[in-house]
Amino acid sequence: MRMTYTSVSSLLLVSAILSAGIADIAITALHPWHEMRRLLLGILHPDLRAIELWSVVWTVSFAVLGVGIAAAIGLGLAIVYGQSRLVRIVCTVLRSVHELFWALLLIQIYGLGATTGILAIALPYTGVFAKVFAEMIDEADLSAEQVLPHGTSALSAFAYVRLPELAGRFKTYTLYRLECGLRSTLVLGFIGLPTIGFHLESYFKQGNYPQAAALLGVFYILIGTRRLWARPPTLPLLILASLFLLPPAIGGGSAFDNLVRFLGHDIIPAPLLNGAITSWSTWVGLGGWFMPILKHQIVPGLINTLVVSQIAMVAMAVLALVLFPLVSQRFAGPVGQIAGRFGLVVVRSTPEYMLAYVLLQLVGPSMLPAVIALSLHNGGIVGYLMGRHADALEYRLDAPRGLNLYAYEAVPRLYGQFLAYVLYRWEIIVRESAIFGILGVTTLGYYVDAAISELRFDVAVVLIVATVLLSAAIDQVSRRLRQGLRLATLPTRLAEEPTDQTARPVLRQA
Amino acid sequence: MIARRPLTYSLLALAAMTLLSGPVAAQTPPLVFTAIPDQDETRLTERFSAYAKYFEAKLGVPVKYLPVKSYPAAVTAFTNNQVQFAWFGGFTGVQAVRAVPASQTLAQGAEDAAFTSVMIANTATQLKPSTELPKAIEGLTFTFGARASTSGRVFPEHFLRQAFPGKTPEQIFSRVGFSGDHSRTLQLVQSGAFQVGVMDSIVWKSEIKAGNVDPKQVSVIWESPPFPDYHWVARGDLDKVYGAGFTQKVQDTILGISDPALLAIFARSKFIPAKNEDYKVIEDVATLVGLFNQ
Numbered sequence: 168m169r170m171t172y173t174s175v176s177s178l179l180l181v182s183a184i185l186s187a188g189i190a191d192i193a194i195t196a197l198h199p200w201h202e203m204r205r206l207l208l209g210i211l212h213p214d215l216r217a218i219e220l221w222s223v224v225w226t227v228s229f230a231v232l233g234v235g236i237a238a239a240i241g242l243g244l245a246i247v248y249g250q251s252r253l254v255r256i257v258c259t260v261l262r263s264v265h266e267l268f269w270a271l272l273l274i275q276i277y278g279l280g281a282t283t284g285i286l287a288i289a290l291p292y293t294g295v296f297a298k299v300f301a302e303m304i305d306e307a308d309l310s311a312e313q314v315l316p317h318g319t320s321a322l323s324a325f326a327y328v329r330l331p332e333l334a335g336r337f338k339t340y341t342l343y344r345l346e347c348g349l350r351s352t353l354v355l356g357f358i359g360l361p362t363i364g365f366h367l368e369s370y371f372k373q374g375n376y377p378q379a380a381a382l383l384g385v386f387y388i389l390i391g392t393r394r395l396w397a398r399p400p401t402l403p404l405l406i407l408a409s410l411f412l413l414p415p416a417i418g419g420g421s422a423f424d425n426l427v428r429f430l431g432h433d434i435i436p437a438p439l440l441n442g443a444i445t446s447w448s449t450w451v452g453l454g455g456w457f458m459p460i461l462k463h464q465i466v467p468g469l470i471n472t473l474v475v476s477q478i479a480m481v482a483m484a485v486l487a488l489v490l491f492p493l494v495s496q497r498f499a500g501p502v503g504q505i506a507g508r509f510g511l512v513v514v515r516s517t518p519e520y521m522l523a524y525v526l527l528q529l530v531g532p533s534m535l536p537a538v539i540a541l542s543l544h545n546g547g548i549v550g551y552l553m554g555r556h557a558d559a560l561e562y563r564l565d566a567p568r569g570l571n572l573y574a575y576e577a578v579p580r581l582y583g584q585f586l587a588y589v590l591y592r593w594e595i596i597v598r599e600s601a602i603f604g605i606l607g608v609t610t611l612g613y614y615v616d617a618a619i620s621e622l623r624f625d626v627a628v629v630l631i632v633a634t635v636l637l638s639a640a641i642d643q644v645s646r647r648l649r650q651g652l653r654l655a656t657l658p659t660r661l662a663e664e665p666t667d668q669t670a671r672p673v674l675r676q677a
Numbered sequence: 678m679i680a681r682r683p684l685t686y687s688l689l690a691l692a693a694m695t696l697l698s699g700p701v702a703a704q705t706p707p708l709v710f711t712a713i714p715d716q717d718e719t720r721l722t723e724r725f726s727a728y729a730k731y732f733e734a735k736l737g738v739p740v741k742y743l744p745v746k747s748y749p750a751a752v753t754a755f756t757n758n759q760v761q762f763a764w765f766g767g768f769t770g771v772q773a774v775r776a777v778p779a780s781q782t783l784a785q786g787a788e789d790a791a792f793t794s795v796m797i798a799n800t801a802t803q804l805k806p807s808t809e810l811p812k813a814i815e816g817l818t819f820t821f822g823a824r825a826s827t828s829g830r831v832f833p834e835h836f837l838r839q840a841f842p843g844k845t846p847e848q849i850f851s852r853v854g855f856s857g858d859h860s861r862t863l864q865l866v867q868s869g870a871f872q873v874g875v876m877d878s879i880v881w882k883s884e885i886k887a888g889n890v891d892p893k894q895v896s897v898i899w900e901s902p903p904f905p906d907y908h909w910v911a912r913g914d915l916d917k918v919y920g921a922g923f924t925q926k927v928q929d930t931i932l933g934i935s936d937p938a939l940l941a942i943f944a945r946s947k948f949i950p951a952k953n954e955d956y957k958v959i960e961d962v963a964t965l966v967g968l969f970n971q
Contacts (some may be wrong), residue, residue, distance in 0.1 A: 195818065195869065195871075196765070198867070198868050198869050198894060199868050199869075199870070201891075202864065202868055207907060209861075223899050241851060274750065274753055274755060275757070276757075276807075278753075278754060278757050279743065279745065279750065279754060279759065280761040313763055343919050358745070358746055358747065358750065359746035359750045360745065361744075365744075365746065366744070369718035369719045369721075370716065370719055372857070372858070372861060373719055373860060374864065375719060380718070417709060417741050417742075417743045417759070418706075418707070418709035418743055418754070418758075418759035418760055418761075419706040419707075419742065419758060419759065420757040420758035420759040421758070424758075425757050425758075426757075437970055458683075481860070514715070527865075527870065528864070528865070528868055531869070531870040531871075532818070532820075532852060532865075532870055532871065541933045542834060607854045607856075616824070617824060619749050619750050620748065620823070620824035621824070621825070621968050622749065622752060622772055622776065
């Protein structure tokens, strides 16, 4: 089949329809309104006394240090990213493991504290920074390299030609990533790190909505004002302050002893621990250990993860197409733009986990809460980006208006860009769908959560490896599709400014 | 120059600081304890710092409390030696004792020797209370509490497997969930998100007192036979680090708690001595249910 916008769109649509056929979707809650009324009342009456200042400070300091370390190491790796296959593989693994899973593993070694919080951000973000910085380096204008004297070293060439060209983009991207880092640190609180999420989840779970609303409000303000407090001149101060204000360590325990125990005992498959390595029966036992995990956890987990993601991706796409005129100045006027900005902050800062949590109460347990939460969150982001693109297009003076402009000009001109976003967010959706396992949706994360509750870290690690392979596979497919559609050079990152890069449709050749 | 290249300089500063800030040398480590979060998770530090103060006064060493969010996190903190003693649930306590050699069970609440779970149902199911585990729950939707909860999962699953021989919960019910904690189980059954659920009987009573139970929506349909539950466990190396007889001293301190305000934090009337063997039954049941390897 030839790759065209139509064929790829239909393929994705068909995959979602097939998924919906086997998806576990049901509405079962009988009386959700009592709880919903309390939730709404709580949001309207936030209780500001619930705000624990230190948890806000630590949310910022974990994010600043985690993202800072990741940016520094990521920049180093980006220089050799193109040449070294090993670096690419390591970075793929680093970023394919959700920060929540990193934290669950790191807790086994460093306990609940600053080291775990910072590393859980730094590890996956290093993988992301290396890849994105490498892409930026590839895209850079290299004309200055022509005038370098013969024999200039790669490092000098990088420092004197590419870096000046790229420093601005690196800076913008790093600061934008800080925002993602804040969201990630919030989520780390859900499993016990001392960030805003720690208290937010407690209040939320207990139905103390006024308190939860206050904490969420603080978080929106933190994200909304990021451009004011995290700018290049304030960075050195932010980093130093973050270092000095880290939470004091509670309790000892030797990280080295824990590391030895974790690597040498906890994650070794049970049959290998008890049997002799040279004995044939040990390896038969290993097979007997692995097959049930494959059959009853990995396979159903993979299928369910894909089912949730495919439906969520198409729902996100539809939502984005419907939403974008609302945030575009061209369609909705100046009011639309302000509303759009505000809406985006809310939609992208509210953890999907919280949305799903509320929806679980509202529609009952099934895949539905996860699908709705994922598509709302990502649809809001893509819709906002599309709205910006719609405003960046150059329109003819006699361009039509309203529905005609939307259907005959804006959507056709933006469709390539739209597909680029959808395909790019596919991998993100798959990665994020893991977190819903903890809420009981039977994605791979569900089985990881079970393995950790039963202290079976050997099983947990096998399952996490399965999530890595799935993420990497989706990443590859998405990249191939974008290359096939000649969308690979279009912007996909939230930090990039939109330009009028109306994608040239791939013409069908007769 | 600094103003012109702030990002580069910040990153350099960061790298330097990371290298310079090595681990701080520890002297006599402070004694740290934790408690599994089973119901009210808010203001944990506030509530348990009363205990830290009490222990500190009686034991003569600095005592700190580490807040944790989940059952496995409590066990991990114990295994990692981040905490030296802890208030566990029945099953998590057994997990902890298995994970750290020579760990000792010190005490349990007076109520914990014969603990029970209650099975609750949304009234729309029209299930009636009974003394036997009601067979009519077959085919309905069902939620446990936390996966590693003794009264919210381990024993209820055991009783279910006894009542429906040869079937796992997934085969008995049309849908099985793990709510995460007892209060959430109540919420989910009360809203009808799940038809039936199982929870800690002490939490059920305190939720009634707090006015969180609407008898028109949810009621108890069965109370389980008794089993041992929550208890204090100390690491096996306590005497080695803090001096001979220290474990005994911790046990005496716990048994000596008589302040009603302190006891109320755990909703217990008093603490009584307990030992590892009292919890052998949990190990057996957890093995039957498949939570421990044979």
